[in-house]
Amino acid sequence: MAGTSRKGARHLILSTLLLVYLKAMKVLSMEAWAVTEWGSAHATFYGGADAQGTMGGACGYGNLYSIGYGVKSTALSNGLLNSGLSCGACFKIVCQLDGSKWCYPGKQIVVTATNACPPGSEGGWCNPPKLHFDLSYPMFAQLAQRVAGVIPVKYRRVPCERQGGIRFTMHGNPWFDYVLVHNVGGMGAVCSVSIKGHKTGWYPMSHNWGQFWSASAHLVGQDLSFQVRLCKGKTQEFYNVAPSNWGFGQTFEADYNFY
Structure with a gap:
């Protein structure tokens, strides 16, 4: 019985060490x-x-x-x-x-x-x-x-705790949309953005720098919606964030966030 008990204890120790090792490897393997x-x-x-x-x-x-x-x-x-x-x-x-x-x-x-x-x-x-x-x-x-x-x-x-909805600041010109995405809740960092007008489909935006995203799309005079994907994988649509009379230099806030 004593031998069986010692064998069980050794098995428990080895199992515990393996779990610790695997947990450490999981952390090290992440970016x-x-x-x-x-x-x-x-x-x-x-x-x-x-x-x-x-x-x-x-x-x-x-x-x-x-x-x-x-x-x-x-x-x-x-x-x-x-x-x-x-x-x-x-x-x-x-x-x-x-x-x-x-x-x-x-x-x-x-x-x-x-x-x-x-x-x-x-x-x-x-x-x-x-x-x-x-x-x-x-x-x-x-x-x-x-x-x-x-x-x-x-x-x-x-996770980031933010007050209010996700925000989009419009820059660029009538043929080039240059958007700063900020006040992002949840995991905070954005890895993909698309934009659409109420008369168009989705235009994928390119990562320009920082949290500026750009697309060559003529969307002046249309309500604007955005699709945002966080770097941890969650995607959400924010519809009709900017009204059809939006202007460059203006910031628009959605009614909700990544919560």
Whole structure:
């Protein structure tokens, strides 16, 4: 009986170790930008105490206060930016207490990806293949003391909580639609967009840069609808978001979001 018991215990231990290994392999096999279990990275800060230096940037959002993201933002290294398709994604970040004495215990933040931290940036922290978050200073200050400069962090993708519906800002000209997609809920980052007028079918849009999408379609004078696919695979249609008298430079908000 004792031998059988020991054999059962060994089997349980081996099974547990196998599950831990498979779970680790699952995390490692995911693209860094898509990790929904904890991954490892480092973080710094930029933009000054008022975060004014974080405005604009590689995602195209412009003024982060007026667009609704405020200071809860971060720039991403190339390994996390996913060629700009991670723009709008939300990340939960915690400082690793066993890696820096400057971390505040028990603190965590959720930030939106709004910019790129390009290779060659000061300190080389954003050089490939490093995974790095360049946080707004107000967000870094919630995790660690400023003197730390660089901190080791754990991070994971989380759903974005937004106020109101998904928004579309129209740019371009009568023959070229150039649309910024923002205030996206759910997993936040958009990987595909189509546009249609009430007299046409769907026109697939090309990823231009950041979260700007473009299509050569003449849709002036028509109600506009959009089909949006998130990078985690969920697709949703947003019908009649813009009325037929829409104009370039205007922003239109849908009645709903990815919830």
